[in-house]
Amino acid sequence: MTYENLDAKLVNALLGDGRASLRSLAEDLDVSVTTISNHLSDLEDEGVIEGYTPRVNYDAVGYDVTAVIQLQVEGNALPDVTDTLSDHEQMISVYEVTGDYDVIAIGKFTDTDGMNEQIKSLLTDPDIKASNTSVVLNAVSENKQFELDVDET
Helix, strand or coil, rough: CCCHHHHHHHHHHHHHHCCHHHHHHHHHHCCCCCHHHHHHHHHHHHCCCCCCCCCCCCHCCCCCEEEEEEEEECCCHHHHHHHHHHHHHCCCEECCCCCCCCCEEEEEEEEEEHHHHCCCCHHHCCCEEEEEEEEEECCCCCCCCCCCCCCCC
């Protein structure tokens, strides 16, 4: 077998089953276990694969309120605000963005009271100039990952 596209195929196989054994990956990709092990180590070292974690259905464990929080921040305070948001364990995503707002954060909460409390505590920060919070009514797609393109030529 040629190793062309092996890394992409390996990533795609792991997206299908993150708990697959080296042996089963080797069989599926028609290479040796050593080859899979070496390529997997390289992908981890390069930061392509950042870890192996379960996908948690937060709704099923009581975190059924999702909020999208947009913040306008004083320019030099952006790193401090994003660090503060990242430190909140219920903030599952924090992005620096372009447009009318500087930061978008996605949070998961057990109820609107808990959400309201955390958001109000954030807004006491004098570096936050404006905010807009939306509560998600229906998560159409969430935590989606996609397969890498594999050139089959």
